[in-house]
Amino acid sequence: MADVVIIGSGISGAATAYELAKEGLSVVLVDRFGPGAMASGWTLAGVRQSGRHIAELPLAKAAVEIWETLGEELDAPTHYRRGGNLRLARNEEEVAIIRGIVAEQTSSGLQLDFLPTTRDVREIAPALSEDVLAASFCPTDGSADPSSTVAAFVAAAVRLGVDTRFGERVLEVETEDGKVTGVRTDKGSIPTRKVVVAAGIFGNELLRPLGIDVPLQIPMVTVLRSAPLDAVLEQVIGVANADCAGRQEFNGRFRVTSGLQDWHGGLQETQKPEGTRPRVLPTGRSMAQVVELFGHVVPAFAQAQIEESWVGLIDLTPDALPVIDADAGPEGLVVAMGFSGHGFCLGPITGRLIADLVQGRPARLPIEPFRYQRFHNSRSFAEGATLHG
Numbered sequence: 001m002a003d004v005v006i007i008g009s010g011i012s013g014a015a016t017a018y019e020l021a022k023e024g025l026s027v028v029l030v031d032r033f034g035p036g037a038m039a040s041g042w043t044l045a046g047v048r049q050s051g052r053h054i055a056e057l058p059l060a061k062a063a064v065e066i067w068e069t070l071g072e073e074l075d076a077p078t079h080y081r082r083g084g085n086l087r088l089a090r091n092e093e094e095v096a097i098i099r100g101i102v103a104e105q106t107s108s109g110l111q112l113d114f115l116p117t118t119r120d121v122r123e124i125a126p127a128l129s130e131d132v133l134a135a136s137f138c139p140t141d142g143s144a145d146p147s148s149t150v151a152a153f154v155a156a157a158v159r160l161g162v163d164t165r166f167g168e169r170v171l172e173v174e175t176e177d178g179k180v181t182g183v184r185t186d187k188g189s190i191p192t193r194k195v196v197v198a199a200g201i202f203g204n205e206l207l208r209p210l211g212i213d214v215p216l217q218i219p220m221v222t223v224l225r226s227a228p229l230d231a232v233l234e235q236v237i238g239v240a241n242a243d244c245a246g247r248q249e250f251n252g253r254f255r256v257t258s259g260l261q262d263w264h265g266g267l268q269e270t271q272k273p274e275g276t277r278p279r280v281l282p283t284g285r286s287m288a289q290v291v292e293l294f295g296h297v298v299p300a301f302a303q304a305q306i307e308e309s310w311v312g313l314i315d316l317t318p319d320a321l322p323v324i325d326a327d328a329g330p331e332g333l334v335v336a337m338g339f340s341g342h343g344f345c346l347g348p349i350t351g352r353l354i355a356d357l358v359q360g361r362p363a364r365l366p367i368e369p370f371r372y373q374r375f376h377n378s379r380s381f382a383e384g385a386t387l388h389g
Contacts (some may be wrong), residue, residue, distance in 0.1 A: 001191045002028045004358055005183050007170050007206065008198035009097075010040035011344055012336050014153035015351025016196055018074075020358060022162035028190055029154070029162055030183070034275050036150035038200050042312030044245055044257045045146040046236045047345040048085045049110055050138035051101065053321060055369035057108055059346050059353075062365060064140060066348040075151035078144045079250040083234035085141035086125055088116075088297055089134040089315035095242035102136050113137045124258060127232040129297050143236050143247050146344060153351075167275045173197070173206050173333065180332030194358050196334045198319035201315045201372070203337040203382050208328045212372065214317065214338050215379040220236070220263040221312045221341065222286040226304035233298065244293040246301065256294045260341075261286055263313060274292060280311035314341040318381045321370055324350070326357035328372035334358055335372060 004020055006013045009031035017029040031037065047067050049060040065253065071078045073203040102114040114136060115121045123136045124126055158164060165185070172184040172331065173195050182191040201218050233248040246256035268279045287309055295302025317338040326334045334357045343350065349365070356363045374383050 001193075002026050003192065004028070004194035004196065005030060005192045006196040006198060007031075007183070008200060008203075008373070009035045009150070009154065009164070009166065010038060010154065010198065010200060011036070011150050011347030012339070012350045012354070013196065013198035014150050014157065015347045016198065016336070016354040016358075017162045018026060018153050018157040018160070019351045019355040020076070020188050021157050021162050023355065023359065025158070026167060027162045028192070029157065030165045030168050030170055030185065030190075030294050032167070033277055034166040034200070035154045036147050037277055039312060039315065039339070039341070040146055040347070042221070042310060043146050043344045044143075044223070044236070044247065044255060045149075045344050046085065046141065046245070046247070047080065047137065048236065049143040050085050050105060050112055050141055051087060051134060051238065052342075054108055055321060055366075056342075057110065058365050060065070063346050063349040064142075067142070067144065069293060070149075070348060071152070074152040074156045076148070076155055078149040078152055080144040081234075081250070082139055082140060082142035083236070084124070084139045085236045085238065086121065086128075087136045088128070088132045089121060089236045089239060090131060090191055090297070091133065092183050095134045097240040098134055098136050111138065111140055113139075116328075118225055125235050126231060127298055127300055128237075132297055141236060145250065149347075170206060173210060175210065175330045178330050180330055184383060194332045194334070196354055196358065198336040198354075200337055201313055203315070203335070207335065208331070211252070212329045212334070212335065214323050214372065215381075216338060217316045217381055219260040219314050220280065221260065221314060221317060222258040222282040222290050223310050224254075224256045224287060224290050224306050225308040226254040226256075226301065227307050229254065229304055232300050233265050237298065239296075239297065244290060244297075246294050246298065253307070254298075254304055256290055256301060257312075258286055258290045258293075258322050260314065260316070267313075280312045280313060282309050294306055316340045318375070318379060323372050324353055324357070324367050324370040325372045
């Protein structure tokens, strides 16, 4: 019998497997596709504290501390770099928004500077357009490579004895007398008394039979990746209304995203050497919007050759905060989903928090705002949800 089964091998699930294996537990990590196949592979992969909800800020600060030495700990490259985060204003209305963000977040103890002129902004990032009027700058933010990081967590977990079962779909979380007893997959059963559901947009398929239904919308984000260019941009770039974001990767490629868009509903399963992988195709219109919007603030991107495009799906909750909870359902169940497009940065600390809950310990950081019960009184979605870089 496994001590714990973790469903979903994105960064949250992989980090949890690693943390629990370090504590000597026998862990099975299951995913219908493979490591980082969904949100954790599709993401922009910003490692940021700026632009966070105040409830997430302590987690983001703790995560950034872990990111500093994470590659050494996992003995594999994460390509983490602390180049800062710039959130741009392109008109006077957005200047006011940026001023408000800086005032709010500095009052919460975050180091965040307001850059009031185009000259100030371009002194930090000369590659930006002269049409940028102002910006916020968080020098302690950064980015990492999503695929490399998830792979590093999985490899480290395997070295510690974690049993990985990729290409295996969990069909049911089994219970008896209000307690978890195992999971049933399309390849058999795995007995266990602890289950972590970290399955993103697929999580409710397993939770609803248990009487749990995390309210989710599933918008999409279009992502473009360019051919390599000379290094011109160190910072992660966002904008005041979050209609685009981007950065230049360690390999010179730009990775650029749209804001939240309506998902057209298509999701294909394709065969690749690493197994079945999900694929969502962008529309021509969504790709054109990304090029226009991000190319306006970073002119070098508008001239770049595009090598890849894809769509990421977002498990968006009504308040854009995740569910991290061990009291939502039967004894032995931990829910970790609904990260709303900004869970990548939190992954290293999320793994530790979930390990606390699996082990029956108090969480090392406040998680009350992430309890499932907050949806009992209201499940309505706020207008104008955004996705920051």
